[in-house]
Amino acid sequence: MALVEVRGVVKKFGDTTVLDGIDFDVEEHQVVCLIGASGSGKSTLLRCINGLEATQEGTVTVVGRKVIQDDIKLNRLRRDVGIVFQAYNLFPHMTVLENVMLAPVKVLHLSKSEAKTRARELLARIGMADKADEYPDRLSGGQQQRVAIVRALAMQPKLMLLDEITSALDPELVNEVLLMMIELAEQGMTMVVATHEMGFARDVAHKVCFLHSGRIIEEGHPKKIFTTPTHERTSEFLRRTLESGQM
Amino acid sequence: MTTGVDGGPGREAGPLNHGIKERSNQDRARSLRAHGLSISVVALVVLGTIFSIFAALGSEFNFIGWFCLALPLGMLALIYARRAEERVVDVDGPAADEQRSRQARRLAVTGITLASIYTFVLLVWSSWSGFVDVANTFFSWENISSSFPLVLEGFKLNIAVFIVAEFCVLIWALVIVVMRQLPGRAAAPLRWLAIIYVDVFRGLPAIVTIYLVVFGLPLTDLPIISDIENVNFVVWGIQIDQLFILGVIALTLVYGAYVAEVYRSGIESVHWSQSAAARGLGLSEGQTLRHVVMPQAVRRVIPPLMNDFIGLQKDTALLNVAGVLEGFNVARIYAGNNFNLSSVMGLGICFLVITIPMTRLTDYLVKRDQNRMQANS
Incomplete structure (x- = not known):
């Protein structure tokens, strides 16, 4: 069984739908990168995985435990799930x-x-x-x-959630954190990484998910996503990040 | 007096079109400075002299009248001087400007100091007999020194009440604020209780609460209250009796409401991401409050907390309505018997001697704490 199973998750803030039916799995020792523009729902998805955000529909299962909004169960779950924030x-x-x-x-x-x-x-x-x-x-x-x-x-923890952890850093400081992430991946830590570091996603991830307005519209091996994206929006996003020199 | 207003021959001449502008700036500066100076002279000398003549003639034209005339004129003069200075800054190079503004500042400081001394001397001279009365009424050394041992004895009670009440307030307010922050629908009645308590006791005048608690509670048959009727022991020369305990209860009720609100503002000022990080690590809601939110909240509210404690310390004097023989009551009785208020002044000094160093000490401790935690400060 997968370490993380997300099935049909819908998350709304008031009238805005931030996650619109997300399905995805993370296997043990896998590094999964979530990519996509700001506001596409990467951070919210991570926060739903450890129950920091309540979902409106769908289920999230982590290490065999269902994530429900119950303090005692959540506290137990969070022992196994580490989260690191942008700030x-x-x-x-x-x-x-x-x-x-x-x-x-x-x-x-x-x-x-x-x-x-x-x-x-x-x-x-x-x-x-x-x-x-x-x-x-x-x-x-x-x-x-x-x-x-x-x-x-x-x-x-059995699982680490990294929420754009290099985005607030000065460019010359990004590397020391990236190196640490790579080292963690090499030690076999299961990680879900929301990131704008396409280089990391391409070289380290086992799977890359591209999010657009609350949906995963393309996922697969980084080689496939970065070289032959099937979805038009994916290729557009990659082209734009390439232009801005983030790759 | 025209220090440095005209640029002098040493000034580098700029391009021609600038020269005209600079010239007019300079003239403007000079005239503004002249305005300022002449108005200052009118304000300080002419009015002062007129006043002196009136005072010498024994007229009713008093200090207040002089002050009302001199103040707006003085302010006008300052504004003109400031504007003149700004103009001058436009004209010459940095070094000259620097020197000139230093001169202007020196001039202003000297002027203001002289004016203050002049005013004060005039005031004292014209109402000398009044001053003698003031000194006798408030600062009779004989009265202060003879009443001081008694007042100090009473003031010890103020301190004792303050220390015990401060301790109770810190704990009690914490209970209230935690009650108010309890999550879930089940805790709603507790939240409401906390809100009602804060609304009521923050709204009631302290003196009313004290009156009601001290005289009202003993009349009730409440179990614990009737037990304290027989409390009577002495700690460090302070008599702890029913009145003392009731006084502490009353002050705790009043200040607990204030301090609970101070705590709450502190809690709300801690960014939610701190809670998110703590909860993300698996800490429970209570642990997050205890180890992450409260320590930061309390640090931030130390200055307003200090305000409330100074308030609490001063309000121990309100216990005199309940007949507690604290410092103010003692001083008041002494003043009544001797037709002189100096004993109360003595008490006032006692309060200041405690509160002012306490404020400075807290400021120092807060600063030190910040220096320890922050870079480059």
Whole structure:
């Protein structure tokens, strides 16, 4: 069974339909990239997968659990699903170490020393051991985003949702975060990635889904999508991103 | 007095068409400066002299009248001077402008200082006997010093009430604000209760609440209230009795409503993405509030919280309506017996000695906290 199963999901904000009947699957160890213009529903889809947004129709199943709006069930589900946001959303009143330790201590009930060891280990792996006691606002955007990824990884999730995590970064900082994403993919982490980084989608993804006004209008292997797109809108979108030099 | 208004021969002549514009600017600046100066002179010297003559003749033309005439003229003079300065800035190079504006500023500061001193001296001179009365009524050293030990004894009670009530308010307001934030339909009655409480106790005058609580509650047969009737013990020289406890309850009810609203504004100022991140990590609603939202909210509302605590500290004096022998009551009685208000001034100084350093300390702590967390600040 697939790790994530999305079936006929419809999501509306008031009168606007943001997701209009989405079906898709993510297998274990697979990297799936969601591409498409801003406002096509990529972020909303990710937020529906871990229940941060309630859906109006359809079902989402993650790691064998149905996503329903019930706090206890959602909290349990979210232990297995890490999410990283475009704006990092680190907790500004906690040090880097405390940011990474919070959820393991409060949700997984690890002891403080255990959580600290785990956090330091993860920070060391991304070369940020010396920043453990800094506050987030004193770090660069790239560093903050890498800490945000580590914060999610500290929960040892089965699935990572990455919501345009390089979009808010200065161009010279994008690479350090992309490298970390590639490394994660190589370690076999299952990931759903909403992104504008077409290079990453082409080289790393196992599957690419192109979203347009709330529907997946084309999906498949990146080689196929990027070289011989069948849908007119896909080729137009790719041509435009190519022109703006994002590939 | 015409410092630097004319550009002088040292000024580089620009292209011809600019030269004309600069010339007219300069003339305009000079005339504006002259206007400003002449009006200042009228305001400060002429009116002052007229006033002095009137005062010397013992007329009723008093300070207020002089002030009303001088103030608008003085402001007009300042506006003209400022405009003149702006014109001058257009004319010459940066270095000359810099020096000129420094001169203008110095001139303005000197002028304003001299005018203030002049006004003050005139005021004191013309109403010397009044000042002696003021000094005797409010600042009689003899009165302050003889009443001070008693007042201070009473003021200790104000401090005690304040400390206990502040502690209660912080907790009680937190209970109210959490009640108000409870999610779900089941919690609706609790939310409504919290809203009604805040509306009522924020709307009632503090003195009314105190009166009703202190005199009303003992008349009821409520279980806990009738138990505290016999409370009577002394901690650090402060007598804790029924009156003390009722006073704390009343102040907690009043200030709990204010502080709950302060907390709420803090909670609402924390961006929802912070909650999203916390919930995304699997933290429950309560854990998110406790570990992520509240710590940030409280940091942000420390200045308004401080406001309410200074208010609370001052309002401990309202307990005198209930006959509590706190500082104000003591000072008031002393003042009544001696036909002199200096004892109350002594109490006022006691309050200031506590509140002002407290405000400065909080400002310092907030600043330090911010420096720790933010880059380049």
